[in-house]
Amino acid sequence: MALVAAPAFAENGHAAWLRYAPLAPDAAARAGAEVPRALYRLGDEVPLQRAEDELRKGVQGMLGRPLEPVNALPASGAVVVGTLASIRAAAPALAPAGELPADAFWLRTVHQGNASFTVIAGGDVRGTLYGAFAWLRKVAQGELLDPLDDREVPYAPVRWVNQWDNLNGTIERGYGGASLFWANGKVRDDLTRAGEYGRLLASVGINAVSINNVNANPLVLSPEFVPQIAKVADVMRPWGVRVAIAIDFGSPQSVGKLATYDPLDPGVAAWWKARTDALYAAIPDFAGFVLKADSEGRVGPSTYHRTHADAANVVARALKPHGGILFYRGFVYDHHMDWRNLKNDRARAAYDNFHPLDGQFDDNVIIQIKHGPIDFQVREPASPLFAGLEKTNEAIELQITQEYFGQARHAVFIAPMWKEVLDFDMRAHDQPSPVKAIVAGRVFHRPLGGFVGVANVGDDDNWTNNHLSQANLYAFGRLAWNPDLSAADIASEWTRQTFGTDPPVGRTLGELLLTSWRTYENYTGPLGLQNLTDITGNHYSVAVEASEENGWGQWHRADANGVGMDRSVATGTGFVGQYPPAVAKMYESIDTTPDDLLLFMHHVPYTQRLKSGPTVIQYIYDSHYAGAEAVANYVAMWKGLRGLVDDERYQAVLKQLEYQAGQAIVWRDAVTRWFHKESGISDEQGRVGRYPGRIEAESAALQGYQLTTVQPWEAASGSGAIECRTTSCTATFTYSGTAGTHDIAVEYFDVNTGAAHYRVRIGGRVVAEWTADDHIPSRKLDGGSSSRYVIAGIALKPGDEIEIEGTPNGQETAALDYVEIR
Numbered sequence: 001m002a003l004v005a006a007p008a009f010a011e012n013g014h015a016a017w018l019r020y021a022p023l024a025p026d027a028a029a030r031a032g033a034e035v036p037r038a039l040y041r042l043g044d045e046v047p048l049q050r051a052e053d054e055l056r057k058g059v060q061g062m063l064g065r066p067l068e069p070v071n072a073l074p075a076s077g078a079v080v081v082g083t084l085a086s087i088r089a090a091a092p093a094l095a096p097a098g099e100l101p102a103d104a105f106w107l108r109t110v111h112q113g114n115a116s117f118t119v120i121a122g123g124d125v126r127g128t129l130y131g132a133f134a135w136l137r138k139v140a141q142g143e144l145l146d147p148l149d150d151r152e153v154p155y156a157p158v159r160w161v162n163q164w165d166n167l168n169g170t171i172e173r174g175y176g177g178a179s180l181f182w183a184n185g186k187v188r189d190d191l192t193r194a195g196e197y198g199r200l201l202a203s204v205g206i207n208a209v210s211i212n213n214v215n216a217n218p219l220v221l222s223p224e225f226v227p228q229i230a231k232v233a234d235v236m237r238p239w240g241v242r243v244a245i246a247i248d249f250g251s252p253q254s255v256g257k258l259a260t261y262d263p264l265d266p267g268v269a270a271w272w273k274a275r276t277d278a279l280y281a282a283i284p285d286f287a288g289f290v291l292k293a294d295s296e297g298r299v300g301p302s303t304y305h306r307t308h309a310d311a312a313n314v315v316a317r318a319l320k321p322h323g324g325i326l327f328y329r330g331f332v333y334d335h336h337m338d339w340r341n342l343k344n345d346r347a348r349a350a351y352d353n354f355h356p357l358d359g360q361f362d363d364n365v366i367i368q369i370k371h372g373p374i375d376f377q378v379r380e381p382a383s384p385l386f387a388g389l390e391k392t393n394e395a396i397e398l399q400i401t402q403e404y405f406g407q408a409r410h411a412v413f414i415a416p417m418w419k420e421v422l423d424f425d426m427r428a429h430d431q432p433s434p435v436k437a438i439v440a441g442r443v444f445h446r447p448l449g450g451f452v453g454v455a456n457v458g459d460d461d462n463w464t465n466n467h468l469s470q471a472n473l474y475a476f477g478r479l480a481w482n483p484d485l486s487a488a489d490i491a492s493e494w495t496r497q498t499f500g501t502d503p504p505v506g507r508t509l510g511e512l513l514l515t516s517w518r519t520y521e522n523y524t525g526p527l528g529l530q531n532l533t534d535i536t537g538n539h540y541s542v543a544v545e546a547s548e549e550n551g552w553g554q555w556h557r558a559d560a561n562g563v564g565m566d567r568s569v570a571t572g573t574g575f576v577g578q579y580p581p582a583v584a585k586m587y588e589s590i591d592t593t594p595d596d597l598l599l600f601m602h603h604v605p606y607t608q609r610l611k612s613g614p615t616v617i618q619y620i621y622d623s624h625y626a627g628a629e630a631v632a633n634y635v636a637m638w639k640g641l642r643g644l645v646d647d648e649r650y651q652a653v654l655k656q657l658e659y660q661a662g663q664a665i666v667w668r669d670a671v672t673r674w675f676h677k678e679s680g681i682s683d684e685q686g687r688v689g690r691y692p693g694r695i696e697a698e699s700a701a702l703q704g705y706q707l708t709t710v711q712p713w714e715a716a717s718g719s720g721a722i723e724c725r726t727t728s729c730t731a732t733f734t735y736s737g738t739a740g741t742h743d744i745a746v747e748y749f750d751v752n753t754g755a756a757h758y759r760v761r762i763g764g765r766v767v768a769e770w771t772a773d774d775h776i777p778s779r780k781l782d783g784g785s786s787s788r789y790v791i792a793g794i795a796l797k798p799g800d801e802i803e804i805e806g807t808p809n810g811q812e813t814a815a816l817d818y819v820e821i822r
């Protein structure tokens with residue numbers, strides 16, 4: 001087992017996967033012999049200089065010796081960096097035979113006598129930079145560096161990220177801190193971090209970033225913002241990353257003071273042109289616009305009874321002379337739908353809105369389509385719109401930020417889910433047509449298309465709050481570059497670069513990352529139920545009924561008799577009929593719908609048998625227990641890495657996994673109890689409703705504490721919780737189990753206002769105390785604020801009294817749900 005080399009820098013996650021940490025001695029020795037000692041760069045463009053800087057930094061860090069820049073090609077060998085054209089002109093013998101398109105690169109080794117050359121050739125300067133990062137990725141993973149002959153061409157031209165950053169510096173659905181781009185209504189004075197972010201993006205081949213929220217502030221189109229956006233473009237350009245902005249469709253009126261924003265009005269068209277021209281005058285490589293129109297309260301063409309094509313084209317025509325692109329979001333739906341009408345279905349919306357317009361969009365318009373028909377739920381089928389547009393450019397929108405995936409407090413590696421969608425065969429015209437190929441323009445021969453990710457970064461030291469969430473940004477970039485990569489390969493690449501090449505680290509993180517989506521699905525919404533979360537609120541806390549009886553349309557229609565949404569053509573909403581015939585046929589019947597999506601497509605009785613064996617209700621119980629157990633096991637697995645990863649990140653990840661383990665129990669108990677009550681069917685294994693070792697706070701001896709109910713009811717164990725509405729209260733629990741050493745879990749509530757204090761005494765001795773000062777996304781007692789503190793290794797005998805003293809603070813009432821002694 002390799003020793004962990006002491007890092008030369010703080011392991012706070014800031015370096016992400018670009019740590020360039022010293023290689024293990026054997027790998028360093030081999031790479032040291034394979035890598036030339038000189039570096040020869042052809043060309044002075046800034047991205048080429050960045051490529052050189054990275055290579056030198058990387059070799060110094062990983063091999064512990066310099067890569068010396070030289071001014072002429074040395075006969076003794078060198079790392080040679082430049083575009084293919086420049087290498088062919090200067091050193092034809094080193095140039096690979098063949099061509100390279102833009103953004104592509106070729107890595108190869110050439111031997112001349114005793115001299116060896118490592119050639120990093122790009123189709124253009126950006127491709128060269130990508131080649132440098134790709135080569136460093138090999139070094140970091142301890143791969144063979146000689147011989148080498150690797151030609152890589154990106155799968156699609158569009159590899160963008162969208163920031164949902166507001167001008168005030170907050171980030172919609174952002175969990176990694178404040179915006180890197182904006183503060184107090186304008187561009188940040190210090191854009192250092194934004195530039196560093198450009199480097200991260202370039203390292204995985206992302207070539208553009210849209211820097212403000214799609215719920216766009218119209219002001220970004222005002223003249224004052226042009227120089228500000230230009231400042232961001234300046235820090236991104238060295239990394240080959242172009243800048244775009246999200247726009248508001250009402251801007252001609254709100255910013256331009258025109259009487260209308262009707263897309264067919266010539267004055268409106270002229271306004272779009274003038275504003276776009278002004279941006280290009282300051283930023284010649286400006287990438288384009290992203291537009292969310294007629295969606296979730298944003299204005300759009302419907303105001304004037306115009307179509308989405310009318311709206312898209314007026315903006316696209318302003319961009320066209322400059323080579324800019326308009327991304328028009330396919331996320332258009334009615335959020336005031338009548339839930340009583342069983343034929344209503346939000347899942348139909350994207351297809352119903354856009355399919356009839358196919359062929360009416362200009363060539364520089366891309367319809368940006370969320371991967372599923374609803375909204376980034378824990379499991380959805382691929383959107384039928386992918387196959388519904390044949391004469392229109394498309395991009396798939398993937399959500400990197402973990403809105404419905406535990407908001408960076410739960411470890412969820414999303415690449416396996418993305419892979420399922422990207423690889424899903426739509427059978428358009430009964431031909432192989434995986435989603436990835438359609439969006440890249442390969443199936444319907446479109447000139448433009450690709451991948452857009454809603455990014456998860458902010459100004460936290462480690463960018464994403466949870467160290468493991470960095471893997472999602474990495475994976476998005478890698479899949480946008482090459483969607484044929486497997487999730488396992490990506491997890492392994494990321495782990496080796498981010499946590500080192502020690503085999504146990506790779507095994508543990510590999511297993512954890514690759515099972516984490518299924519685990520999370522198991523406790524938050526299996527079988528295509530979608531997330532059983534607070535849909536109209538924080539999208540975080542468990543709340544089984546929150547999606548029902550409102551207009552948002554994320555219904556699962558669970559009642560006493562059955563569960564699931566009937567989307568069939570025969571008896572349901574007809575959604576299934578939006579797919580090409582082969583796929584529609586599969587989803588139309590209960591018998592051929594995969595278990596994982598059964599309740600997305602059909603309404604069935606709880607006693608319906610799954611193809612995998614159990615009944616629906618039993619599967620709901622089993623999956624929740626399996627999910628909670630899996631997270632507990634992640635904690636144990638991670639503890640096995642103590643001393644094998646740096647202590648700083650070890651502790652941070654441990655804390656986060658322990659928190660997640662507690663939350664998984666809250667979810668497990670809430671969802672299973674809810675379905676138990678609703679269906680009246682017991683758990684075959686007798687777990688639901690029976691919690692060995694648990695003593696409800698309601699049944700403790702209370703001094704000052706009062707009983708309270710929790711909303712939704714299923715988020716609290718027993719019949720509710722207790723809270724303290726005076727200066728200090730005590731709850732006394734009497735132990736009645738066997739004598740011995742036990743762990744005591746205290747389930748308490750930590751809302752995001754105030755900092756209540758808890759002190760636990762046994763036999764008069766204080767055994768634990770803590771302050772509930774986390775900022776969980778909940779301001780009330782619910783499943784999200786329900787938190788677990790484990791006091792390990794306490795000697796207990798029957799009759800012992802466990803006394804918990806709670807001291808409220810601010811809005812926090814030092815509330816308690818139960819203690820559980822194991």
Ligand code: GCW
Pocket residue numbers: 164172173214215292331375376403
């Ligand atoms: O899922 C919803 C999110 C909104 C988001 C919207 C969208 C930016 O809850 O926060 O708004 O999707 O994608 O436009």
